[in-house]
Amino acid sequence: MDVSKDAADIVLLEKDLLVLANGIEEGRKIFGNTTKYILMGTSSNFGNMFSAAAASIFLPFLPMLPMQILFMNLLYDIANMTLPTDNVDEEFTKWPQRWDIGFIRKFTLFFGPFSSLYDFLTFGIMLFVFNASTLERAALFQTGWFVESFWTEVLIMFVIRTRRIPFVTSRPGKWLTVLTLSCVAFGTILPFTIFGSFMGFTPLPTEYWILLILMVATYLFLVDAGKVFYYKICGL
Secondary structure (H helix, E strand, O other): OHHHHHHOOOOOOOOOOHHHHHHHHHHHHHHHHHHHHHHHHHHHHHHHHHHHHHHHHHOOOOOOOHHHHHHHHHHHHHHOOOHHHOOOOHHHHHOOOOOOHHHHHHHHHHHHHHHHHHHHHHHHHHHHHOOOOOHHHHHHHHHHHHHHHHHHHHHOHHHHOOOOOEOOOEOOOHHHHHHHHHHHHHHHHHHHOHHHHHOOOOOOOHHHHHHHHHHHHHHHHHHHHHHHHHHHHOOO
């Protein structure tokens, strides 16, 4: 028996061939959720890196402190911890999928500028509406971009995770939703806490939060519309 197991390519632990079908389906779900993480990470990071590089040219201070960037990435990774448990659309598991680095590259180049566009919009609001253009008001600028960048980077996963209409025809996993919204809530109240002050944040004015909600809402709508267009021109 041991010799047979060593020589076999597959060893069934149950007397049921359905375990093969279930294993294939589970493998496709894992591949699907892995692809989601890569698409979200590459597109958002591409946009944020471009925005940070551009802002560093004309600002007399860093657009965001290294500690703030690292902490934002930590919160982002925590929000993604439950991504392996996320629901995968039926059409994705119906047929075998393959790794396509060309698709990921084009996806990054197409959606990365969406993130940069709203970063630059945030820069304009902080500079010309709230006058955060001097070293004395650097904390206000950095806090404003931190919150906007974090909101868009985390909430966009609900759009990117599916080709369908988010929450309407494709519902995310329960734990992904709970953890993601919890991280967004934590990142929102952070500037008002002692820990946030230690990290260089400062409370934002009420007017900014109103503008932020409008920006994020239009950003998610724009990316979702762009997603439909992108998959259509790709023939997918």
